Amino acid sequence: MPCLHCSGQGILLIDAPAAPSFKLTTYVHQCAGGVGVIAVVITVVAVGGLVIVADATSAHSAIFVLMVTLTGFGWAPFVGNSLERYIPHSLWDRMSMSHETSRRWGVSQFNSLLSRIGWNKLIFAMREDSATGEGDRWDPRHMKSAAAGHGWGFLLHAATAIWAGASGGWVALIVLLLAGVVLHFYPVLLQIRVLTRLRER
Numbered sequence: 001m002p003c004l005h006c007s008g009q010g011i012l013l014i015d016a017p018a019a020p021s022f023k024l025t026t027y028v029h030q031c032a033g034g035v036g037v038i039a040v041v042i043t044v045v046a047v048g049g050l051v052i053v054a055d056a057t058s059a060h061s062a063i064f065v066l067m068v069t070l071t072g073f074g075w076a077p078f079v080g081n082s083l084e085r086y087i088p089h090s091l092w093d094r095m096s097m098s099h100e101t102s103r104r105w106g107v108s109q110f111n112s113l114l115s116r117i118g119w120n121k122l123i124f125a126m127r128e129d130s131a132t133g134e135g136d137r138w139d140p141r142h143m144k145s146a147a148a149g150h151g152w153g154f155l156l157h158a159a160t161a162i163w164a165g166a167s168g169g170w171v172a173l174i175v176l177l178l179a180g181v182v183l184h185f186y187p188v189l190l191q192i193r194v195l196t197r198l199r200e201r
Contacts (some may be wrong), residue, residue: 056169059172079148080147097189098196111190153184
């Protein structure tokens with residue numbers, strides 16, 4: 001009889017011998033959740049933690065701003081790894097940034113700054129030591145995961161900035177937005193530029 005199997009891009013029907021019902025349930029749970037549930041769990045935990053901090057210190061306090069920054073920067077890699085595989089390849093293919101646009105928006109200068117402070121060297125070393133064991137720092141999956149994770153981080157900063165502004169914390173709003181742009185928005189643009197260069201090779 002046909003059974004459910006998770007291919008990483010969807011659920012496929014394949015022919016297989018009859019199996020106990022608990023195995024079918026396991027397949028469904030793996031396909032419906034899988035690593036994608038990590039992003040949901042992290043988001044719920046992050047929001048819950050920030051609600052507690054905001055309740056204790058207010059949404060426009062320095063502690064709240066610091067916690068948002070640490071939460072976004074610390075959890076972005078895990079969320080990115082979870083979300084990347086659920087974004088259609090066709091959408092990634094439509095994301096591009098030319099060299100001229102990169103220079104106009106300051107993305108090239110941002111990349112140069114990361115190189116000067118040693119951040120790019122650290123990231124390259126981490127990618128070479130990744131689970132693939134192939135030392136391929138230019139694997140597109142790295143850039144896609146980084147872009148997805150930083151996109152999540154930027155949305156977190158934007159949402160909490162609105163939250164801070166609604167509570168009267170205009171300074172916190174500005175700081176959160178600026179931090180979101182520097183720590184997450186520009187990294188997203190940088191990953192899109194790198195993906196564009198890889199396709200142009």
